[in-house]
Amino acid sequence: MDREKERPEEYRIKGRRLQTLPAEFLWDGLILRDDIFNHTGQVLLLPKGETITRDRLEKLMGFYGDNRNIMVYEETYLEIMTDEHTSPEARQKMMENHTGYTRLQKNIGDLFERRDYDTWLNSAKLAPLIREVASKLENLDPVMILSCINFPRPMDEGLQRHSLNVALLNGMQAEWLALDPDDVNTLVLAGLLHDIGKTMIPEEILNAPRRLTEGELAVMRRHPVYSDELLVGKFDDNVRMAARHHHEKLDGTGYPDGISGDEVGACARITAISDIYDAMVSARSYKGARLPLDVFDMFYRGDFDGLDRNLVMTFLKNMRERYTNRQVLMSDGRRGEILFIPINDAEHPIIRQGDDVRQTDEDWYCKEILAAGG
Secondary structure (H helix, E strand, O other): OOOOOOOOOOEEEOOEEEEEEEHHHOOOOOEOOOOEEOOOOOOEEEOOOOEOOHHHHHHHHHHHOOOOEEEEEHHHHHHHHOOOOOOHHHHHHHHHHHHOHHHHHHHHHHHHOOOOHHHHOOHHHHHHHHHHHHHHHHHOOHHHHHHHHHOOOOHHHHHHHHHHHHHHHHHHHHHHOOOOHHHHHHHHHHHHHOOHHHHHOOHHHHOOOOOOOHHHHHHHOOHHHHHHHHHOOOOOHHHHHHHHHOOOOOOOOOOOOOOOHHHOOHHHHHHHHHHHHHHHHOOEOOEOOOOHHHHHHHHHHOOOOOOOHHHHHHHHHHHHHHHOOOEEEEOOOOEEEEEEOOOOOOOOOEEEEOOEEEEOOOOOOEEEEOOOOO
């Protein structure tokens, strides 16, 4: 399927793409670089060159009831979303609400908090949720999905966000491998449930704001076994084995069973890559989040032992393609565009900033990859 197709929410005027923006992201004194439109994109609210005043905007929007969105050209969207008036947290909240990520995460969290597993932990009950996750893969720009995944999450949202993120990443990998729709859904389900055993881990260990002790780590490493016990007899064996074996390594040094080579199934191998990527771009109080480009380098160098190298290279190839030609926020506060991501030095991409084209370094680097643009 064509993952780069336009999203249903988009609207174009004379070939230029409009994007939805909550009106509260505008501020008094903002001078418009271009026209802004009502939530349908069909009615001009204010022309370019005008200076925004809150009173005037409120009056104009009053004609459209409770809808608090406007539509702006993509260039204006980028300018507003990267301005110092807009915090990264506000930008992320808008992104997650706009894509439906927030609702999916809440639905997953509500399920995981329930202990009546026999009531909801089965394929039929989870089918609508899996279809909704799969629909995001079909209809959203992949970088919008990755922007939701890459943002650091609060500690108490860790399990539901991680489970949703691995489900989305598994689905992406399945599509990149040209698997059929049933296999895509199986991998999405495996991602969603791969850590379900963590609901059996004491909360003081699961959400510890520090590195775990050896004893606590031993308890945590039981979660794949607990996942298997919860899933046995209820799901396809690929789903169950992905949950039990996503911490196994091809060289036999993983856990909980110490299996190796072909004993580690394809679903578990794919889930392992998704699980590691999401863990590395997240942040806990004792570990800072990493930029995706840095994580690509770690995968390429083989920092994570025992992964399927062919699957890793497919993952990196497609990730690099999705981020090429994307807008980035640079360390100097200005925007740039990714022109090329070296396979062996992904953390130092080639950036175009105005007429200047050069490779990033320790003093001039990417701070954030923007979902819009490209």
